[in-house]
Amino acid sequence: MSFTRESWPIAAALHQFSHPSVQDASVDVWLDTLRQVASVGFASIDLTDSWVRIGDLTPERFADFQQTLSSAGMDAPALSITRRSVIDPLTGDDNLAYTHRTVDAAAALGTGVLSLGLHRPLTVEQKKQLWFWNAKSDGDPIEDFDAWELAVTRFREIGNHAADYGMQVSLEMYEDTFLGSADSAVRLINDIDLPNVGLNPDIGNIVRMHREIEDWRDMLAKTLPYTNYWQVKNYYRDEDAATGSIFTAPAPLMLGFINYREAVRDALALGFQGVICCEHYGGDGLAVSGLNADYLRTLLPATSQETRA
Amino acid sequence: MSFTRESWPIAAALHQFSHPSVQDASVDVWLDTLRQVASVGFASIDLTDSWVRIGDLTPERFADFQQTLSSAGMDAPALSITRRSVIDPLTGDDNLAYTHRTVDAAAALGTGVLSLGLHRPLTVEQKKQLWFWNAKSDGDPIEDFDAWELAVTRFREIGNHAADYGMQVSLEMYEDTFLGSADSAVRLINDIDLPNVGLNPDIGNIVRMHREIEDWRDMLAKTLPYTNYWQVKNYYRDEDAATGSIFTAPAPLMLGFINYREAVRDALALGFQGVICCEHYGGDGLAVSGLNADYLRTLLPATSQETRA
Amino acid sequence: MSFTRESWPIAAALHQFSHPSVQDASVDVWLDTLRQVASVGFASIDLTDSWVRIGDLTPERFADFQQTLSSAGMDAPALSITRRSVIDPLTGDDNLAYTHRTVDAAAALGTGVLSLGLHRPLTVEQKKQLWFWNAKSDGDPIEDFDAWELAVTRFREIGNHAADYGMQVSLEMYEDTFLGSADSAVRLINDIDLPNVGLNPDIGNIVRMHREIEDWRDMLAKTLPYTNYWQVKNYYRDEDAATGSIFTAPAPLMLGFINYREAVRDALALGFQGVICCEHYGGDGLAVSGLNADYLRTLLPATSQETRA
Numbered sequence: 001m002s003f004t005r006e007s008w009p010i011a012a013a014l015h016q017f018s019h020p021s022v023q024d025a026s027v028d029v030w031l032d033t034l035r036q037v038a039s040v041g042f043a044s045i046d047l048t049d050s051w052v053r054i055g056d057l058t059p060e061r062f063a064d065f066q067q068t069l070s071s072a073g074m075d076a077p078a079l080s081i082t083r084r085s086v087i088d089p090l091t092g093d094d095n096l097a098y099t100h101r102t103v104d105a106a107a108a109l110g111t112g113v114l115s116l117g118l119h120r121p122l123t124v125e126q127k128k129q130l131w132f133w134n135a136k137s138d139g140d141p142i143e144d145f146d147a148w149e150l151a152v153t154r155f156r157e158i159g160n161h162a163a164d165y166g167m168q169v170s171l172e173m174y175e176d177t178f179l180g181s182a183d184s185a186v187r188l189i190n191d192i193d194l195p196n197v198g199l200n201p202d203i204g205n206i207v208r209m210h211r212e213i214e215d216w217r218d219m220l221a222k223t224l225p226y227t228n229y230w231q232v233k234n235y236y237r238d239e240d241a242a243t244g245s246i247f248t249a250p251a252p253l254m255l256g257f258i259n260y261r262e263a264v265r266d267a268l269a270l271g272f273q274g275v276i277c278c279e280h281y282g283g284d285g286l287a288v289s290g291l292n293a294d295y296l297r298t299l300l301p302a303t304s305q306e307t308r309a
Numbered sequence: 310m311s312f313t314r315e316s317w318p319i320a321a322a323l324h325q326f327s328h329p330s331v332q333d334a335s336v337d338v339w340l341d342t343l344r345q346v347a348s349v350g351f352a353s354i355d356l357t358d359s360w361v362r363i364g365d366l367t368p369e370r371f372a373d374f375q376q377t378l379s380s381a382g383m384d385a386p387a388l389s390i391t392r393r394s395v396i397d398p399l400t401g402d403d404n405l406a407y408t409h410r411t412v413d414a415a416a417a418l419g420t421g422v423l424s425l426g427l428h429r430p431l432t433v434e435q436k437k438q439l440w441f442w443n444a445k446s447d448g449d450p451i452e453d454f455d456a457w458e459l460a461v462t463r464f465r466e467i468g469n470h471a472a473d474y475g476m477q478v479s480l481e482m483y484e485d486t487f488l489g490s491a492d493s494a495v496r497l498i499n500d501i502d503l504p505n506v507g508l509n510p511d512i513g514n515i516v517r518m519h520r521e522i523e524d525w526r527d528m529l530a531k532t533l534p535y536t537n538y539w540q541v542k543n544y545y546r547d548e549d550a551a552t553g554s555i556f557t558a559p560a561p562l563m564l565g566f567i568n569y570r571e572a573v574r575d576a577l578a579l580g581f582q583g584v585i586c587c588e589h590y591g592g593d594g595l596a597v598s599g600l601n602a603d604y605l606r607t608l609l610p611a612t613s614q615e616t617r618a
Numbered sequence: 619m620s621f622t623r624e625s626w627p628i629a630a631a632l633h634q635f636s637h638p639s640v641q642d643a644s645v646d647v648w649l650d651t652l653r654q655v656a657s658v659g660f661a662s663i664d665l666t667d668s669w670v671r672i673g674d675l676t677p678e679r680f681a682d683f684q685q686t687l688s689s690a691g692m693d694a695p696a697l698s699i700t701r702r703s704v705i706d707p708l709t710g711d712d713n714l715a716y717t718h719r720t721v722d723a724a725a726a727l728g729t730g731v732l733s734l735g736l737h738r739p740l741t742v743e744q745k746k747q748l749w750f751w752n753a754k755s756d757g758d759p760i761e762d763f764d765a766w767e768l769a770v771t772r773f774r775e776i777g778n779h780a781a782d783y784g785m786q787v788s789l790e791m792y793e794d795t796f797l798g799s800a801d802s803a804v805r806l807i808n809d810i811d812l813p814n815v816g817l818n819p820d821i822g823n824i825v826r827m828h829r830e831i832e833d834w835r836d837m838l839a840k841t842l843p844y845t846n847y848w849q850v851k852n853y854y855r856d857e858d859a860a861t862g863s864i865f866t867a868p869a870p871l872m873l874g875f876i877n878y879r880e881a882v883r884d885a886l887a888l889g890f891q892g893v894i895c896c897e898h899y900g901g902d903g904l905a906v907s908g909l910n911a912d913y914l915r916t917l918l919p920a921t922s923q924e925t926r927a
Contacts, residue, residue: 016877130857210858234592236558239439240519243554245861249854252873254596255561259325261593283852284879287872287913543901545867548748549828552863563905564870568634570902604905
């Protein structure tokens with residue numbers, strides 16, 4: 001049975017609620033956030049670890065978390081670990097251990113897909129910007145074969161661990177990393193070569209940058225065949241030829257530069273059946289995510305037969 | 310009887326579905342597109358010839374097209390010929406012949422208005438841009454009296470042909486052509502001097518450019534008295550005085566730079582009763598067009614008496 | 619009893635309808651505008667004096683105005699005097715007298731809050747811009763103690779007059795004036811030191827500027843404790859580090875740069891119970907204001923108990 005527009009799991013990201021104090025906050029704080037998320041129409045979250053790191057909760061607190069999620073009428077079909085690269089020269093070993101702990105916790109929560117990336121913590125320069133993506137990221141040593149092999153080995157190790165639980169692992173496209181272009185991302189998936197490790201073609205990360213970008217249609221054409229999870233977001237974008245200045249700004253899915261009608265159609269034609277996650281930076285990202293979910297459902301199949309057409 | 314907000318013909322443009330293969334595609338491909346258009350609320354299309362050129366269909370294929378349109382519950386009150394200038398030094402003669410063929414085909418389909426322009430095929434430089442309007446268009450030789458006279462003569466010839474069917478001809482404002490400013494567009498209409506040849510004040514074409522622009526209120530004040538068809542679209546726009554950079558981006562009608570509440574009111578006060586066409590470039594142009602149509606209906610008269618007030 | 623999302627007074631600003639002829643126009647013109655405002659869902663206006671100056675109406679015309687407002691089913695819980703600084707070296711005395719007349723007229727109309735500012739008439743340079751805020755404002759002599767004292771004295775005088783009617787006075791944040799930064803605005807309120815004189819943290823005025831801006835969260839953290847009226851508007855904003863160019867454009871509340879979900883929550887937590895006014899420049903500002911009001915109501919308390927939680 002394939003999903004319909006009614007049953008398709010569409011999750012809200014929780015960036016807007018990230019704060020160092022949330023990890024140790026009372027369940028009331030968690031519940032309040034989850035109720036806000038529910039109030040804009042979501043029944044699912046992407047359990048973003050910048051909000052709560054379930055891999056770092058004590059068993060008691062984990063039980064509290066599970067109970068709170070259930071009280072709010074929410075599930076967590078996906079979990080995102082962000083800025084904890086397993087090949088970071090300083091913290092890669094810790095990040096790997098943390099990722100393994102998180103796989104176990106996610107499995108206990110019934111989460112079916114874990115989203116990982118190679119992006120590093122924000123630099124000082126990024127934190128000074130109006131939008132962090134307006135400065136260059138710390139990234140991967142693009143020509144370094146050993147680093148590439150370490151990424152392959154560690155993602156394969158995590159993929160195997162996840163497979164024990166029937167869990168998917170999805171790698172997020174992100175600039176200045178081995179997952180920064182469509183070709184490199186696909187090559188990494190092919191090198192890892194596990195059936196449960198695929199891509200999260202979050203190309204909003206790419207098209208918002210103040211530099212020359214890959215064509216969004218090309219990126220999706222290459223990555224959709226490997227997609228097992230999909231964080232969607234959109235941006236306005238213009239380039240002023242006379243001065244070389246570029247502007248971008250977060251936009252609702254329907255209004256931005258990427259045509260998600262076409263993108264979703266192409267994904268469905270390839271048999272995509274994964275969780276979709278609505279992310280939006282700036283302004284009231286939660287409310288925009290709610291709009292985006294409503295819009296996405298208009299693009300999804302009305303009946304379960306349609307997806308196999 | 311004048312139109313009401315319910316009955317006013319509002320058509321969807323079909324740019325998002327343009328592809329060289331569509332002309333020779335099976336009727337299933339046509340039907341699929343028309344059903345998508347219907348799904349966002351439209352019952353009418355502007356039969357954009359970058360999608361299908363009905364003037365170039367065989368009689369059998371034309372009958373198929375007519376049947377498909379009807380199966381989808383759609384009509385085509387307007388037809389746009391784009392980038393086929395009848396004064397193009399290379400292709401003007403061919404374009405004129407094509408336009409005559411299209412008048413005949415459009416009449417057979419029951420189309421009441423034909424939209425034409427003087428804009429040329431996209432240049433190599435335009436195709437390299439993120440948005441084609443960010444580079445200069447190939448245009449008309451603005452001081453060339455013979456070219457002007459040729460435009461007048463050929464548009465008059467087409468106008469007379471269209472008049473045989475009771476069809477309107479509407480000339481689209483477009484930069485770098487004889488229809489590139491309000492004054493020049495009005496002068497051209499006055500020189501053609503036929504009751505069924507008027508203007509399509511598609512000023513979205515003008516306000517999106519990265520150069521100094523005419524004031525939108527001035528353009529509409531001059532052109533609305535001659536308007537017999539109206540392609541509406543809107544843009545965000547800002548100008549950075551310190552660096553001279555300009556940015557624009559496609560916006561829903563309600564949100565962009567032009568105030569369509571005021572524009573529609575002014576048009577109605579002048580007795581405008583023509584077809585309106587929703588066009589939107591970038592992103593999910595079809596869904597945005599659907600939003601735009603809903604918004605436009607809130608601005609149109611609730612009852613047919615009101616328009617004559 | 620505290621307001622609920624249903625009962626909270628949310629008023630429309632009337633900038634889009636400002637025209638020198640409106641002051642002396644027939645009541646039909648006023649009524650037509652008020653009906654347009656009602657048609658997008660408002661039951662209240664901010665009686666913007668760039669539309670009608672009730673302090674300058676004859677008693678007969680004032681009675682007409684009152685009657686027209688009532689015919690349209692509207693009230694005016696707030697009134698804004700704009701660009702009539704009481705410390706303008708040329709017109710300050712006149713502006714003070716005008717403000718006093720307006721207090722009396724507003725009281726007769728049942729208006730509970732008067733919004734004032736120190737912003738000056740638009741400069742020639744501002745009028746040349748696409749958006750007037752893209753050029754520098756004429757402003758206050760920031761280091762001039764006498765000017766500051768005059769502002770304190772005159773606002774106190776107006777505050778005392780307003781207090782006779784139980785009316786609030788709210789001072790609007792505006793660049794290049796004593797109300798141009800959060801710190802200066804708060805200092806001014808503290809110097810005036812009257813219980814009925816507070817702030818209108820209209821930070822949209824600040825974040826749209828093409829220059830370095832204060833962080834919106836910082837501005838609200840400082841000013842919300844003093845807020846007794848709130849004009850809300852939002853903007854897209856980006857900064858291009860490579861060229862130094864900045865772009866901003868008016869955005870619906872939900873979509874712009876400021877997170878109004880967070881802002882409204884913080885205001886409610888501080889016990890804010892004032893009138894909210896939706897302002898939007900560019901495009902169909904009235905329709906966008908209607909959208910904004912609908913969005914705001916989703917952020918306001920469902921029941922009157924909630925606000926005191």
